[in-house]
Amino acid sequence: MARVRKTVTIRDVAEDADVSLQTVSRVVNGGPNVRPQLRDKVRASIERLGYVPSLAAQRMSGSRSYIILAINDRERTLADWRERRGTDWVDQMLLGGILTCSKHGYRMMVELIDTHSDHVERELGAALSALQPDGVILTPPHSENRLITELLSARAIPFARIGSDVAGPGIPMTMGDEGAAHLATTRLAELGHRRIAMIAGPSQYSLSGWRIEGWKRALAEAGLPHEGLLEAGDFGYESGTRAARALLARNPDCTAIIASSDQMALAALEVARDRGLVVPRDLSLISFDNTPIVRFTQPPLTAIDQPIAETVSRAVEQLIARDEGDNGGQVIEVAAGLVERSSTAPPPPVSAPARA
Amino acid sequence: MARVRKTVTIRDVAEDADVSLQTVSRVVNGGPNVRPQLRDKVRASIERLGYVPSLAAQRMSGSRSYIILAINDRERTLADWRERRGTDWVDQMLLGGILTCSKHGYRMMVELIDTHSDHVERELGAALSALQPDGVILTPPHSENRLITELLSARAIPFARIGSDVAGPGIPMTMGDEGAAHLATTRLAELGHRRIAMIAGPSQYSLSGWRIEGWKRALAEAGLPHEGLLEAGDFGYESGTRAARALLARNPDCTAIIASSDQMALAALEVARDRGLVVPRDLSLISFDNTPIVRFTQPPLTAIDQPIAETVSRAVEQLIARDEGDNGGQVIEVAAGLVERSSTAPPPPVSAPARA
DNA sequence: ACAAGTCTTGAGAACGCTCTCAAAATGCGT
DNA sequence: ACGCATTTTGAGAGCGTTCTCAAGACTTGT
Secondary structure: OOOOOOOOOHHHHHHHHOOOHHHHHHHHOOOOOOOHHHHHHHHHHHHHHOOOOOHHHHHHHOOOOOEEEEEEEHHHHHHHHHOOOOOHHHHHHHHHHHHHHHHOOOEEEEEEEOOOOOHHHHHHHHHHHHHOOOEEEEOOOHHHOHHHHHHHHHOOOOEEEEOOOOOOOOEEEEOOHHHHHHHHHHHHHHOOOOOEEEEEOOOOOHHHHHHHHHHHHHHHHOOOOOOOOEEEOOOOHHHHHHHHHHHHHHOOOOOEEEEOOHHHHHHHHHHHHHOOOOOOOOOEEEEEEOOHHHHOOOOOOEEEEOOHHHHHHHHHHHHHHHHOOOOOOOOEEOOOEEEOOOOOOOOOOOOOOOOO | OOOOOOOOOHHHHHHHHOOOHHHHHHHHOOOOOOOHHHHHHHHHHHHHHOOOOOHHHHHHHOOOOOEEEEEEEHHHHHHHHHOOOOOHHHHHHHHHHHHHHHHOOOEEEEEEEOOOOOOHHHHHHHHHHHHOOOEEEEOOOHHHOHHHHHHHHHOOOOEEEEOOOOOOOOEEEEOOHHHHHHHHHHHHHHOOOOOEEEEEOOOOOHHHHHHHHHHHHHHHHOOOOOOOOEEEOOOOHHHHHHHHHHHHHHOOOOOEEEEOOHHHHHHHHHHHHHOOOOOOOOOEEEEEEOOHHHHOOOOOOEEEEOOHHHHHHHHHHHHHHHHOOOOOOOOEEOOOEEEOOOOOOOOOOOOOOOOO
8 A cells, every 4th residue: 555665663653652761662562551541552653654563673672582592403414404304393393383483472583503512502692692582492312411401501591391301490391291102002902912013212311211201101001121222312213213123123022013113113114024024904003193104005004293383382482472471390200192093903812822 | 791781772882882863873884975984883893792683673764674564374284294294395495594694684474374365465464564574485386376476566575486487477486397307217217117106296286287298398308108107286296196106107117207296106105115116216206306315214215305495595585686776677596406316227128128 | 105005993873672750640548 | 629649640760672973094196
């Protein structure tokens, strides 16, 4: 409607509504003491002029920047990208974050950082200085990276540690890994499996440990053994291949595998195929993550659905609402679910010369 | 090293180096007229103090915001998310964008907008006012959305139109869709296929047309017909199922299909399986996009690799370098490649009672 | 050696907003 | 009605940068 209009500022609104800047500011920010009549008048002006406060200016004067920063590892992201592995984790985290941020008038930014080297401090510091975010979201394995958490708490920037439940600064948030592994294992036990193996993730991830615990607990509850049924990978495809081979070579009587990532499950599926095993007839398979790829494999994989987006969303809300009383170190947990598809079935009747 | 230090500002650096604010600013921004000696001194101070300019302050005073905005459709993104369809496109675009932005000291932000409704102007306007980005990246189908492009040019914000080559404001960028379709079709023709079908995308996407053109051109060059071999979908799985069924029902002699998206290719794969056709023995299949899922289907799909990340990266560079002479409406094209996997093979020897 | 440049440096305003604090208006108890 | 507490409004400074413009320090040509 207008021509190349210059930016509409709070001053324009103030003039239009014939009030002071301060009053407009109060209306915009839902300030408490404004007469309803004036408030409406100002609102009308804002509407008419199409005024939207400038994020930069808000940051400059106020205490908030309305920015939540999500940290990701540059190397890993780059590698995933080059090799066209899915970066579904990033996806999910972004979506959960962006959606929730925008609901509260915040924005989410993603920062790629070299989290391995000692550039961490430098790079993260630069990002924090430039952006001055109101909160930061850390995902595994950064959630327990000392350099990072210390830098953040030194700067007094609130942050959420996803996939970490240790005490310390930052809001710990978990995704029910122990419970999820327990759930998957129990389901397999119920189907009749007696030799249920697990391909775990790398030990530097806390969640790897939790999953192993859940698996062991379910096994114990069902009176099943776990000895020799554990292998660890690094979440990647190749490591899954190695682990699955080792597992099946060592345990010919193994009839079910839980893999700690979709990529490793895919690898296990391939290994099974190589060994002439038909999934799920001869071998049941459950994966962690439930990224889009597992719906299109042959057969589609039963998977633990990690509520990443939901968790990040919760994290954002925690960060934004931090003002209203500190969350006293209480771990926040979002539970995972099991999506049953076609890679799970009862074990073959003859297969197990178990109690040999 | 320091305690809860207050933010280091340009003033601190100026004092430390015993020069004026302005001189520091010049050094930071690579200003032209500074004595080398002074420059080094200032650099040393910056280094020592760990100074990083505040984005917000830069935006406030200067003309640039160092922000590039990428527009995505909220509904579609949300749907993809809920149904755990891969949002690889978003991924790729983000990665290409973020990486290139950070290389130039810029940041990329993603904005989800209701691009269908008439909220577009409102929502986009709000985002532009709040963020005041230095550039905007539009992806299909927004690249040719009048409301959007006009709003952007009215505000004089440079933008790139990915997947669009029409004249007008904004930098047009394409990904060689015509050439890619031609390449895929030609490859199939070389393998000996005579009835090569295409499942196209929706017509409101320019690239759908280009792909059809490339397919027809290759067919014509090989002396093959195209009549009755074209179906259109909406890029989604279900539409692919419908299209593939129609195609195969109408053309029992069809031995190859090119699908305009991975999801539709997946659907075609499933349809073929239902009809008892073995891919690639009885039917060859090539998809567009090359998202991570097509590597893990049975068989893995041969696919056109859309250089999304690369294109977005180029777009960002164009936007950042816009100052140095307008890009006179010349279309920028990044070529796509063909990734051969196992869904393509020569047609079955007997199959075609073609010249009936 | 002098005027006329060019290069280098700095001072001060401006960007758009929110803070703090004080002034004006209102409400209330007696 | 009167004083006091409370609510509502506004004025002005300040956030950290870059911009404009002017002053000082060098060059250079003659």
